[in-house]
Amino acid sequence: MTASAAIETVALEDRGLAVTWADGARFTFHPVWLRERAPSEETLDARTGQRKLEAAFLPRDLAVTEARREDEGAVAVGFSDGAAVRFDGRALRAALAPREQVDLVGVKQLWDGALGGFPCYDLAELKQGAPLLGLLDDLARLGCVLIEGVPPEKNGILEFMGLIGNIKLTNWGGVEDVKVDADAFDLTLTNRGLEPHVDNPYRFSTIGYVVLHCLANSFEGGESTIVDGFAVAERLRREDPEAFEALATTPVYFRYQDETTMLENLRSLIGLDSAGRVERVAWSNRTEFVDARPAAELERYYAARARFAELLYADAMTVTFKLQPGQAFILDNYRVLHGRRPFELAGGGNRHMRQGYFDRDMVSSRQKVLRRQYGG
Amino acid sequence: MTASAAIETVALEDRGLAVTWADGARFTFHPVWLRERAPSEETLDARTGQRKLEAAFLPRDLAVTEARREDEGAVAVGFSDGAAVRFDGRALRAALAPREQVDLVGVKQLWDGALGGFPCYDLAELKQGAPLLGLLDDLARLGCVLIEGVPPEKNGILEFMGLIGNIKLTNWGGVEDVKVDADAFDLTLTNRGLEPHVDNPYRFSTIGYVVLHCLANSFEGGESTIVDGFAVAERLRREDPEAFEALATTPVYFRYQDETTMLENLRSLIGLDSAGRVERVAWSNRTEFVDARPAAELERYYAARARFAELLYADAMTVTFKLQPGQAFILDNYRVLHGRRPFELAGGGNRHMRQGYFDRDMVSSRQKVLRRQYGG
Structure with missing residues (x-):
């Protein structure tokens, strides 16, 4: 126990429990908040940690009636309904800290084209938990990680994806082709270049992570372009706060349709969380159509969007590399945009990618379980 | 063309196009908004409707330079970049209407226990598109629909689910058991009653629709309880606006963990959309723990939560029925809570349910494609 986490005094206050720590911190815990955490079989299931008691059925005038500091690390508490509970001082203190991320855990390192490239892991090594945790931590930090040693065959990516969890099935199925298709219902399936974009912002709710696997890439061109949407959004906020505001508040319509899907x-x-932090970037020129809004509003929106596009499409913000057969990447689709240079169909070459998706919970769950096992 | 949708005049205004309709409505369309919709191969892909031109690359001073009313249903427009486009008056007028729901389409009918029961469809009939559209429209309206004639065997529900689309795979896989399990990591897998709840609010992002299929239900008890969370939330808003506000603004922490999942x-x-309408209800007493917040805030939260619980658990708000082998239901998990009465393990009975999940896009896509085919 560090000095600052040591309990100094406990007292009854406002029907709750007031605790003072050695560093001067002080907090009064609500009686129901304490009571619904009682480690007893009637209150919490010992194995799952799930709550069996319904907090709404506790007496409305519930109170802490007794509190005794056992030592600097624990306090014994009695309640007006008869419950007697020993609380760990460290856990009480930890409850005061702002909550950790519920999504993938870790500090984000925003980047631009100077980053040059992304960390690369070999599939054979990822069968060990520690390298897989390294990959997921890098994914949390940078939003993009490369994988090599992935068999360049039809469903060769499934072994890698299975190390993280179950794939997301969409209207297209599981792992799907990205290659030239004369019957294309999406411009992805042509040889044209694709501006950086996120995948499927037209979904309610959208794709969490994109995995793209290279089976063949022997045409001239076809390099991948990767952009940190959060870095661009933060740069826009600094350089043109009005444009940032316009993009964070104007609702935009995204659509995809084919014969069987709408x-x-x-x-x-730009999506912000309740604290005003950038939480999501949605950019997909192909599928986006802003609604008819008053001309002055749209004038402001289009100017902001043009400034955003200029930054998103700038070489200085872009990391470019050519994916080789047997390589793959995984992208945070809430943060990172990807695109490709056009490629030439001439000659005897071939370009064949396969792609699969994860929900966000699948990826963050794996990271958190690995952290429990390997620390971090 | 109805009279109100008839174009009366067109004019150049603010670099855009001002249109007046016969009923007096008037709107000035921004030049870029019009230009990026030009039905030409350079601008829009004819087949997919996807935009090939990047709006950000249009001249910043783009203007409508010419506008001519062709007849009451069309206007011919010339742009400063040389594009010449004919716009349909009905489409322009439709663009002014508030946007339709992007999620499942239809007016919600809020209900309480007096509803008595839910529409029921036979699986054999659902292989026709029109009854399936009926089911999806009822799901949009009520948030719950029954299906019968579903083979009471292990993956018997997959045929029904396949009529809608691909199942959602979670950490638990696809279709999973809901039955008593001595090794349970979730209280669902016991014989205790379950208060009405939504499934998996601890997911980022959460389950869209729940399908529950009955293979056996011969124990005493085990009735299903279904509650319209939107009706309860709206009632709370009417009767106790302060409580409603507390539940709409207090962030609450949900968690599930087992050996391989976090x-x-x-x-x-209560989740509101940007217009203040109820968009989601999250209630799962087992897995919910509010953070340590100042006691006064929690006092307000717990009082509001107790009032909400009272309504959610009230018989008057609940539809109760016992699912029979071969029956299933599908629930909107953003809106409708489900629970079950406890059941007795005594005697030679058995209770075995299987459940699967859908993402929201899968269900709404199916409805919209069927509407395209069958109207509605």
Whole structure:
């Protein structure tokens, strides 16, 4: 126990428990908040940690009636309903800290083209938990990681994906082709270049992570372009706060349709959380159509969008590399945009990618379980 | 063309196109908004409707330079970049209407226990598109629909689910058991009653629709309880606006963990859209723990939560029925809570349910494609 986490005094206050720590911190815990955490079989299931007691059924006038500091690390508490509980001082203190991320854990390192490239892991090594945790931590930090040694065959990516968890099935199925298709219902399946974009912002709710696997890439061109959407959004916020505001508040319509599918979503290009932090970037020129809004509003929106596009498409913000057969990457689709240079169909070459998706919970769950095992 | 949708005049205004309709409505369309919709091969892909031109690359001073009313249903427009486009008056007028739901389409009918039961469809009939559209429209309206004639065998529900689309795979896989399990990591897998709840609010992002299929239900008890969370939330808003506000603004922590999985999410019990409409209800007493917040805030939260619980658990708000082998239901997990009465393990009975999940886009896509085919 560090000095600052040592309990100094406990007292009854406002029907709750007031605790003072050695560093001067002080907090009064609500009686129901304490009571619904009682480690007894009637209150919490010992194995799952799930709550069996319904907090709403506790007496409305529940109170802490007794509190005794056992030592600097624990306090014994009695309640008006008869419950007697020993609380760990460290756990009480930890409860005061702002909550950790519920999504993938770790500090994000924003980057631009100077980053040059991304960390690369070999599939054979990822069968060990520690390298897999390294990959997921790098994914949390940078939003993109490369994998090599992935068999360049039809469903060769499934072994890698299985190390993380179950794939997301969409209207297209599981792992799907990205190659030239004369019957294309999406511009992805042509040889044209694709501006950086996120995948499927037209889904309610959208794709969490994109995995792209290279089976063949022997045409001239076809390099991958990767952009940190959060870095671009933060740069826009610094350089042109009004444009940032316009993109964070204007709802935009995204749509995909083919013969068997109709997907639509309405969202802002920049999504903020309740604290005003950038939480999501949505950019997909192909599938985006802003609604008819008053001309002055649209004038502001289009100017902001043009400034955003200029930054998103800038070479200085872009990391470019050519994916080789047997390589793959995994991308955070809430943060990172990907695109490709056009490629030439001439000659005897071939370009064949396969792609699969994960939900966000699948990836963050794996990281957190590995952290429990390997620390971090 | 109805009279109100008839174009009366067109004019150049603010670099855009001003249109007046016969009923007096008037709107000035921004030049870029019009230009990026030009039905030409350079601008839009004819087949997919996807945009090939990047709006950000259009001249910043783009203007409508010419506008001519062709007849009451069309206007011919010339742009400063040389594009010449004919716009349909009905489409322009439709663009002014508030956007349709991007999620499942239809007016919600809020209900309480007096509803008595839910529409029921036979699986054999659902292989026709029109009854399947009926089911999806009822799901949009009520949030719960029954299906019968579903083979009471292990993956017997997959045929029904396949009529809608691909199942959602979670950490538990696809279709999973809900039956008593001595090794249970979730209280669902016991014989205790379950208060009404939504499934997996601890996921980032959460389950869209729940399908529960009955293979056996011969124990005493085990009735299903279904509650319209939107009806309860709206009732709370009417009767106790302060409580409603507390539940819409207090972030609450949800968690599920077992040996291989760690899922967590932070969200309010009542989720509102940007217009203040109820968009989601999250209620799962087992897995919810509010963070340590100042006692006065928690006092307000617990009082509101107790009032919400009272309504959610009230018989008057609940539809109760016992699912029979070969029956299933599908639930909107953003809106409808489900639970079950406890059941007795005594005697030679058995209770065996199987459940699967859908993402929201899968269900709404199916409805919209069927509407395209069958109207509605």
